[in-house]
Amino acid sequence: MADGVGANRQWYDPSGRPIPAEEAERLLGQPGYDRVGSTTILDMADLDWARDVSTAWIGLDLDADGEPGPPRIFEAAVFDRDHVTLERRWYATEEEAALAHEAFVVAACDEAVDPVVLQTGDQVS
Template sequence: MTDGVEPSRRWYDRDGRPIPPEEAERLLGRPGYDRIRATTVMDMADLDWIRDISTVWVGVDLGEVAEPPLIFETAVFDRDHTTLRHRRYATEAQASEAHEAFVVAACEEANDPVVLETTDSVT
């Protein structure tokens, strides 16, 4: 424990710096601060096939007391919003790189892919 707070429950800003819970609450209140990217891949050959890829800042360490803390998550969902896969990352750059890799994988899985970027990060 550090400063009376378990490391896995500490808050971090998007640059990975520890912040007090009050600052995390303020950042979570900023529209778009938690969103890194959101992409939808549709298959025009099969309109029931959709993959939504989402990358977010969660602010708290999602790892098992990882060093550095895992404060970003990239996930792939199907059309029913079932999580197909997800990974956790320490930096925004790692999470963004993974997001792009998941988009490429979804495009390779689709027969006639169309890619829609639905949000951009707001910092």
Template sequence: MNWYDKGGALIDVATASELLGNAEYKRVGLTEVASGDRSAVHIVSTVWLGLDHNYGDGPPLLFETMVFGEGSWAEQDCQRYSTELEARIGHTEMVALVAATVPDEAITELPAWPEMGGAA
């Protein structure tokens, strides 16, 4: 298994462990998409994974965007990327896809994970 930093350079396990413990380093994007009445709330999260999730079949996939929330989006949509730039673009695109399904959406960039169902 190969570990990489956000720039795609190989790193050792100790460095990867240290970086994985740094929430600010890991986070690429965290956005809430909510309906105007907040009956539907979705979180779009994009993070650095560190470990190559392509498992040797093509360029390393080091970043991941997932959607969490109610309905059909709940943990179902996942995209992976090789570079931080691709991940940032993918995050923006996923936010737009989710927002297109939410009436009177409000989009909020989050500094940290909100309370969801009693869990942080």
């Protein structure tokens, strides 16, 4: 990780506490540790339509150039069936990210005619 993304940036644990890159690497190496939510929404009325909502702890403040405030270390994103990003937002806390994940799922269900929701991963805290 020292040569990759975040080599010269501050890492944060899920509680927002600064941590060294080695600790971030250890945490990110634990399967599912970074996952807040992973949901797929299908539309039974249009089998070519799908939305994937993925929310995760990233560990880096990806919105560092944005608004002032606490580091935004969680990302919630919505992708279409071709994995094109439709919307992406960053959050400072796991709670905010989990709420955003649910809002993205609700919005996708509202967009679909006959939605089916598949939880594709358990929430990990």
